[in-house]
Amino acid sequence: MAVRTTPPLSEAEEARLMKEAEPLISFHLLDDLINRARANSLWPLTFGLACCAIEMMAAGASRFDLDRFGAGVFRPSARQADVMIFAGTISKKMGPVIRALWDQMPAPKWAIAMGGCTIDGGPFKYPNQYAIYEGADQLVPVDVYIPGCPPRPEALIAGILKLRDKIKAGHRFEEQQDA
Amino acid sequence: MPTRAKAGAVSERQHSKLGDAPLPETYHLNMGPQHPSMHGVLRLVLHLDGERILDVDPVIGYAHRAHEKMAEHRNYLMFLPNTSRVDYLSGMIYNLAYCQAVEKMLEIEVPERAEYIRVICSELNRISSHLLWFGTFLLDIGGITPFLYAFDDREQILEILDRVTGSRLTYCYGRFGGLTEDVDTTFLDQTRAFVKRLRERLPEYHALVTGNVIFRGRCEGVGVIDQHVALAYGVTGPCLRAAGIAFDVRRAEPYGIYDRFEFDIPTEQSGDALARYKVRVAEIEQSLRIIEQAVAQIPDGPIMPDKPKKRFKPAAGELYFAVESARGQFGIYIVSDGSEIPFRIKLRTPSFSNLAAMPAVLPQTTIADTIAIVGSIDVVIPEIDR
Amino acid sequence: MSGDAKISAVLETLLAAKLVQQDEQGVGYAKSGMHHELLCPAEAIRAAATVYREAGFFLEMVTCLDLRETARRMRLVYTFNRLGPAERHRLFVDLAEVKPFEPSPNVKSNATPATDPPALPQCAPSISSVYPAADWFEREIFDMFGVQFSEHPNLKRLLLPEDADFHALLRDFGRVEDADQGEGGRGV
Numbered sequence: 001m002a003v004r005t006t007p008p009l010s011e012a013e014e015a016r017l018m019k020e021a022e023p024l025i026s027f028h029l030l031d032d033l034i035n036r037a038r039a040n041s042l043w044p045l046t047f048g049l050a051c052c053a054i055e056m057m058a059a060g061a062s063r064f065d066l067d068r069f070g071a072g073v074f075r076p077s078a079r080q081a082d083v084m085i086f087a088g089t090i091s092k093k094m095g096p097v098i099r100a101l102w103d104q105m106p107a108p109k110w111a112i113a114m115g116g117c118t119i120d121g122g123p124f125k126y127p128n129q130y131a132i133y134e135g136a137d138q139l140v141p142v143d144v145y146i147p148g149c150p151p152r153p154e155a156l157i158a159g160i161l162k163l164r165d166k167i168k169a170g171h172r173f174e175e176q177q178d179a
Numbered sequence: 180m181p182t183r184a185k186a187g188a189v190s191e192r193q194h195s196k197l198g199d200a201p202l203p204e205t206y207h208l209n210m211g212p213q214h215p216s217m218h219g220v221l222r223l224v225l226h227l228d229g230e231r232i233l234d235v236d237p238v239i240g241y242a243h244r245a246h247e248k249m250a251e252h253r254n255y256l257m258f259l260p261n262t263s264r265v266d267y268l269s270g271m272i273y274n275l276a277y278c279q280a281v282e283k284m285l286e287i288e289v290p291e292r293a294e295y296i297r298v299i300c301s302e303l304n305r306i307s308s309h310l311l312w313f314g315t316f317l318l319d320i321g322g323i324t325p326f327l328y329a330f331d332d333r334e335q336i337l338e339i340l341d342r343v344t345g346s347r348l349t350y351c352y353g354r355f356g357g358l359t360e361d362v363d364t365t366f367l368d369q370t371r372a373f374v375k376r377l378r379e380r381l382p383e384y385h386a387l388v389t390g391n392v393i394f395r396g397r398c399e400g401v402g403v404i405d406q407h408v409a410l411a412y413g414v415t416g417p418c419l420r421a422a423g424i425a426f427d428v429r430r431a432e433p434y435g436i437y438d439r440f441e442f443d444i445p446t447e448q449s450g451d452a453l454a455r456y457k458v459r460v461a462e463i464e465q466s467l468r469i470i471e472q473a474v475a476q477i478p479d480g481p482i483m484p485d486k487p488k489k490r491f492k493p494a495a496g497e498l499y500f501a502v503e504s505a506r507g508q509f510g511i512y513i514v515s516d517g518s519e520i521p522f523r524i525k526l527r528t529p530s531f532s533n534l535a536a537m538p539a540v541l542p543q544t545t546i547a548d549t550i551a552i553v554g555s556i557d558v559v560i561p562e563i564d565r
Numbered sequence: 566m567s568g569d570a571k572i573s574a575v576l577e578t579l580l581a582a583k584l585v586q587q588d589e590q591g592v593g594y595a596k597s598g599m600h601h602e603l604l605c606p607a608e609a610i611r612a613a614a615t616v617y618r619e620a621g622f623f624l625e626m627v628t629c630l631d632l633r634e635t636a637r638r639m640r641l642v643y644t645f646n647r648l649g650p651a652e653r654h655r656l657f658v659d660l661a662e663v664k665p666f667e668p669s670p671n672v673k674s675n676a677t678p679a680t681d682p683p684a685l686p687q688c689a690p691s692i693s694s695v696y697p698a699a700d701w702f703e704r705e706i707f708d709m710f711g712v713q714f715s716e717h718p719n720l721k722r723l724l725l726p727e728d729a730d731f732h733a734l735l736r737d738f739g740r741v742e743d744a745d746q747g748e749g750g751r752g753v
Contacts, residue, residue: 046215050242050561051267051349053219054311058337058347061314061330076215089561093726094220094241097212123260124244126252128739130731131245150267150348240724247709248733252741283598410648413623413698424648432651499598499626499644499653510626512642516635523734525642527626535701564724 031170038082038108039167042160045081045101046074049088052115052150056087059153071160078104083163085156086136089117089124095133102140110167112159113142116149123149205233208546212241216319216550219560223537223553225546232549235541237534242561250524255281255491256355258524263349265526266562268311269505271304271340271350278353279434280500280511284493285355288484293357294436295477299370300340300352302466302473306377307336308505309459309466312557316456317388319554320397325388332380339369355491357483367474374467374474381464389460398453402540402552405450412536416507416529417462418556421447421454428503439476440469452555459557492519506530506557526565530558573652575620576601584609584616585656599644599655607658607686610643614692614699617645617654624692625653627702629710631736633666638685639712643692661685663711663735672742688713691720709734 009017048056059066066072075081078101090098102111113136116122121134136142143166146159206227211217220241226234246265250258262277263270275297282289289297314329337347343362344352352358388394409419419426425444429437445461447454495517501510507529516522533556541549579585584605591602605613614624622645630640641658661684691714693700703714704723711732714720722729731738 045213047213048219050219050244051264054267054348057311057315058330058334062327063331063334074215078213088219089242089244091241091243091564093243093724094212097241101213123264124249126249127741129245130248130733130739131243131725152347240722240726243724245733248739251734251736283596410621410623411697413625413696419648426648428651431647431649496592497597497599497655499655501598501651508625510644512626512628512644514630523628523630525626525628531701532698535698539697 032168035168035170039164040070041073041082042069042071042110042163042167043073043075043080043082044071045078045084045105046076047084047087047101049086049090049094050117052087052117055150055153056085056114056156059156064153064157066157066160069157069160069164078102079106081105082108083110083112083160084140085112085114086118086142087114087150089122090133090136090139091131092133095139098139110143110163111136111140112156112163113137113145114148114156114159115151116147118142119145119147210549212238216554218315218553218558221534221553221558221560221563223541223549225541225549227546230545232541232544232546235538235549237537239534239560240564243564244561246526246565247524250521252520254519255493255521258521259353260349260351263351264561265565266504266506266509266528266530266559267348268308268559269304269509270348271344271352272301272502272504273509274350275301275353275435276500276502276504276509277511278355279502280498280513281355281491281493283500284496284498284513284515285488285491287356287488289357290481290484291478292361292480293482295473296358296362296482297353297435298437298440298473299362299470299477300344300350302470303336303340303370303373304350305505306463306466307333307340309463310336312459312505313384313388313456316554316557317394320394320551322388322391322394325384328380328384328387332377335373335376339366339373342366342369354483354487356487357481361482367477370470370474374471377463377467381460384460389457395453397547397551398456398555399451400449401452401548402544402555403450404536404540408536408539409450412539413532414507414536415532416504417455417458418533418536419507420445421458422450423448428501428508432501434500434502440472442466442469452551455555455557490519492517501527504529506559506562507533528562528565530556530560531563534558534563573601575616575622576603576654578620579603579613579616582612582616584613588655588657594653597655598653600652601654603654603656605643605656605658607660607689610641610656610658611690611692611695613656614643614645614695618695622647622652622654624696624698624702627699627706629706629712629734631710631734633662634668634736637662637666638683639663639710641689641706641712658689659683659685660689660712661687663732667737669737669740669742672740688715690715691717693717708732711735 060072118136124132125134144159144163146155148155208225211222212220222238224236225232246261263274266273310329310333314326317325341347344350406422409422425446427444442465445458447457493515497514499512501508510527512525514523585603588602588604594600625644625646628642632638632640639660643656645654706712707720708722708725
């Protein structure tokens with residue numbers, strides 16, 4: 001269930017590997033174009049866990065209108081979604097379900113941890129807490145963290161814009177490259 | 180899709196056209212916990228005979244966050260932020276209910292002005308909850324426009340409450356003895372303006388939805404919770420009033436200063452999804468009435484007692500305190516052992532009992548009706564799971 | 566309405582049938598929010614519930630208190646109420662402790678445990694045949710406290726995952742004073 005990690009490399013070793021991994025032919029322009037397309041039409045999974053889901057809905061509704069940023073097409077099926085917004089507390093009972101949903105999402109995929117609960121357990125964190133996962137990153141790799149309890153819709157929009165920047169810059173998670 | 184029985188005839192609608200002979204196979208369909216119409220993380224295991232539901236097995240606990248265990252580890256004040264996260268749609272009502280319960284245990288007098296502000300904020304919160312329900316319910320059964328209308332109005336409430344409480348959803352506005360912040364004239368002006376605005380908007384809602392043929396077809400005669408079922412399962416709130424029982428904690432066991440206001444308890448007789456819709460929309464109007472009276476009568480004065488207590492140490496004993504939340508009777512059962520930390524806090528949440536009635540309501544309906552029925556009950560899952 | 570309000574008809578029936586008795590420790594409505602505070606032996610709870618059902622009461626809540634530390638027993642709390650002007654009846658049903666209480670080594674308890682556990686029934690009869698509402702309440706109590714209900718149609722965990730091996734609301738489970746208050750520990 002834990003996020004896969006690789007053994008740490010020395011700096012010199014990493015630099016050597018990076019040099020070796022450089023492609024002979026680069027499709028920089030094309031990659032850029034594709035990333036731009038991806039960044040501008042993020043389809044989130046319709047998936048609320050608790051309080052934050054209401055603010056997620058508010059972000060998609062009339063005042064905040066997430067559609068302005070191309071991220072308003074909420075998909076009910078994981079197989080059509082690009083980004084999973086963790087909106088609420090992740091209970092121990094829900095964990096395996098979330099992992100299954102994440103695995104169903106086609107790569108490339110991204111995750112946004114919305115609210116305190118998905119960062120570290122938030123208001124429900126206390127010693128010997130038995131019911132929840134203290135953070136979404138215990139289940140899936142997270143790209144953007146949005147603090148707040150719950151974060152305001154503006155904060156969610158800011159998070160999505162952050163994710164857009166990240167995608168445009170071409171950052172990827174290791175797991176997704178071989179997915 | 181099987182042919183639908185003609186809308187309106189409740190008894191006849193018990194799916195006579197679906198045929199009575201069972202098919203040789205029973206299908207098991209797992210709805211949720213991730214399903215766009217399951218309001219978060221509700222899971223229903225449906226046992227089907229074709230499209231017809233034979234039995235339903237609700238599985239809950241996917242949003243269990245250990246509120247009650249946390250209460251045993253913290254002092255009375257530290258549990259305060261938890262309360263509005265139990266039912267985040269009527270967070271204000273829950274938050275103030277907990278304050279009122281502890282005040283009753285400690286025999287703290289609440290200043291008049293604070294009582295009025297509490298009523299105004301609670302009723303605003305109730306309206307925002309009903310508006311959200313209105314939007315999502317219609318979304319569930321296929322209408323997107325009402326969702327946008329409702330959220331537009333709801334944002335007005337959130338703006339008003341945000342200005343005084345500092346949060347949009349999970350309010351922590353109450354303190355034992357009063358409130359954190361006083362309200363100013365702008366708050367009262369905004370509230371008056373909102374009452375006026377929503378009064379003008381409600382006819383639009385009715386024009387858009389209430390008479391809509393498709394909407395009525397989806398709701399009329401669907402998911403009847405009759406008085407017998409309601410009594411057996413302890414169903415409260417709009418679901419109960421839609422079955423013709425005028426039970427409202429604000430009237431049956433008045434708390435705070437609710438006995439000073441004039442308001443009606445809207446009821447319907449048919450107990451179906453349409454009746455629940457009508458009751459909730461009528462309740463919005465009644466809440467507006469209460470707000471109007473409270474805004475007109477609000478006195479000047481302090482919002483906290485002159486000498487607020489610093490330590491909260493109720494005598495050993497027990498207390499049950501009930502309020503009317505947007506979904507029904509919310510009860511807090513506190514047991515004190517005389518220390519600063521509660522011995523036990525049990526939250527009797529209305530959705531828990533309302534959802535428990537599903538096995539009595541869903542059988543013999545169809546999958547499409549399940550969406551309309553679960554939507555019309557108005558459940559908040561973290562409130563059920565606590 | 567206050568605690569010393571007139572004895573209602575349903576209470577008269579219950580007292581006459583010797584199903585319940587008045588709780589001497591009761592403090593009245595003004596303090597506890599309960600109009601009638603009653604004690605009920607476990608074997609009589611179903612009969613008592615039937616009386617309430619016939620009188621048109623609804624089952625408001627069932628919960629449990631873990632009193633093993635001080636009184637070596639589990640206590641079920643039932644409240645019945647009317648769908649009209651409030652008339653709340655609270656019933657205590659005492660049961661034997663589910664397992665011995667384990668005092669925390671890190672904290673000195675000032676509770677004085679009873680030495681002899683009283684002879685109490687191990688489990689209560691389920692009232693879900695009278696009030697279907699009790700089905701989930703009893704399952705939750707089983708889930709959180711490990712208390713058994715006899716003749717319950719479907720006594721399995723309600724909120725916790727089915728493979729959980731603990732009962733979360735027992736007082737000796739997951740105590741904060743036992744926790745490692747190191748990294749991330751916020752304490753109370």
